[in-house]
Amino acid sequence: MSHPTGKDPSPRSAAKTKTRVAPTHRCMLRLEVIAAHRLSEHFLRLTIGGDDLADFEYQGWDQLFRLFFPRPGQTGLRMPSAANNGWIAQLYLMPVTTRPHVRNYTVRAFRAAQRELDVDFVVHGDGPAATWALAAGPGDPVGIFDEGTMYRPRQGAHWQLLVAEESAAPAALAIAEQTPASLPTTLYLEVPTAADILPVTLGPHVNVRWLPRDTADTADTMPGRLALDTVSHATLPAGHGSVFIAGESGLATGLRRILTSQHNIPKQDITFFGYWKHGRSSLG
Ligand SMILES: Cc1cc2nc3c(=O)[nH]c(=O)nc-3n(C[C@H](O)[C@H](O)[C@H](O)COP(=O)(O)OP(=O)(O)OC[C@H]3O[C@@H](n4cnc5c(N)ncnc54)[C@H](O)[C@@H]3O)c2cc1C
Known part of the structure; x- marks a missing residue:
């Protein structure tokens, strides 16, 4: 197993015994925060949405995605555009002043008709994503890049x-x-x-x-x-x-x-x- 904090940040290499199902159609989706809701002391739900979600291929299970969000002090969100893994090189070629942060998150729920998805963040108090989520509010720009699923129940499991x-x-x-x-x-x-x-x-x-x-x-x-x-x-x-x-x-x-x-x-x-x-x- 490799770790997402390792040199290759692709979840593709994350589990040897994976049953990864990659999305057939992947593109960078530009969305915005619709609502923030504190679920408990350590869980915060952001509902994010926008018309780009019409292109989102919902698979369920542990479906994961890259979440792009601005660094402190940045206005707006610049995102890489490449639809394949070229985005990683593109991201690192951006000057740090304009480069967004990127982290891995999970689709907690998806509502196709409303073009909304829920993301549940752990409020762990020490990281750009956790800090950004705590301060996020309606209208804040955010981007996602679908990575598909890593897990499905094994065929024939008891x-x-x-x-x-x-x-x-x-x-x-x-x-x-x-x-x-x-x-x-x-x-x-x-x-x-x-x-x-x-x-x-x-x-x-x-x-x-x-x-x-x-x-x-x-x-x-x-x-x-x-x-x-x-x-x-x-x-x-x-x-x-x-x-x-x-x-x-x-x-x-x-x-x-x-x-x-x-x-x-x-x-x-x-x-x-x-x-x-x-x-x-x-x-x-
Ligand atoms: C496939 C996948 C799906 C994920 N889905 C979710 C999800 O739906 N919700 C979610 O909250 N997280 C999820 N994570 C975990 C999330 O990506 C990491 O916790 C990430 O490090 C958070 O980024 P950060 O900027 O807050 O902290 P970082 O900058 O990455 O780390 C800063 C410091 O905080 C520590 N840290 C990081 N995460 C935690 C934590 N959870 N608790 C305590 N200390 C921590 C690090 O060790 C480091 O010392 C997922 C990760 C993967 C790979």
């Missing part, structure tokens, strides 16, 4: 396991919502505090285990550790599984190692994705 900390909560919840009723699913969702347990409507085939760090009997507050420890000691069902692990890099790589070595889950049944790395800023 059960599904989804494990995430807060940065991958939007992906894990979107997957859980779209999972067919025939696939029993357990979702372990670590969040900073008990007040970050979000109201969710999921089918009876989805068993959600919220793991708030603030009430956990552990001194380790590093995001992802609680989920890693909890799932490491869980009893997993028999039969073929379909596993999605995402969040801080240590959770993704550490839990995959434990599931393969101690729980005998075949590597090809696990999609794992380090969304960010503790102490390292994303590129761009």
Whole structure:
């Protein structure tokens, strides 16, 4: 697995056992913030929209995209235009005074008729994206570039396991919502505090285990550790599984190692994705 903060910022290289479905038609979409809504102390939802969303190919699941937003002090948003990965070179050729920031985010919900999509940001207090989202309001320019999906439930799986900390909560919840009723699913969702347990409507085939760090009997507050420890000691069902692990890099790589070595889950049944790395800023 490579990390999105590494040299190649493409999520293509993010998971070896991926089932990536790339969009067939990708272009830079120029949108704007429609509304901001604080979901909890550590989650903020921005609804973004605009006519360009007519060109957006919604796939659901953990659909991810590049989010472009202005740096502090920039007026307006300059975006690269290349429709393929040429945009990365184009971005770095821009002078830093006009170059936008770019980060990876997940489509939490999409409403085609209204030409709107929701993005749920973790308010982690230390990063350009989190800071920008907190200050964003209606009319602020934003851009997106669709990257497709990394995960679909494995064909023939008897059960599904989804494990995430807060940065991958939007992906894990979107997957859980779209999972067919025939696939029993357990979702372990670590969040900073008990007040970050979000109201969710999921089918009876989805068993959600919220793991708030603030009430956990552990001194380790590093995001992802609680989920890693909890799932490491869980009893997993028999039969073929379909596993999605995402969040801080240590959770993704550490839990995959434990599931393969101690729980005998075949590597090809696990999609794992380090969304960010503790102490390292994303590129761009
Ligand atoms: C495919 C994909 C989908 C993603 N979807 C979402 C999503 O829907 N919502 C979401 O909130 N995030 C999501 N992320 C994670 C997000 O891209 C990173 O958290 C990103 O680093 C945030 O950028 P930033 O500018 O706020 O912080 P950065 O400049 O990247 O980092 C600044 C500092 O903050 C730390 N940091 C970064 N993220 C976190 C965090 N979540 N908690 C605590 N410390 C952090 C870094 O280690 C660094 O020390 C996704 C990542 C990927 C790869």
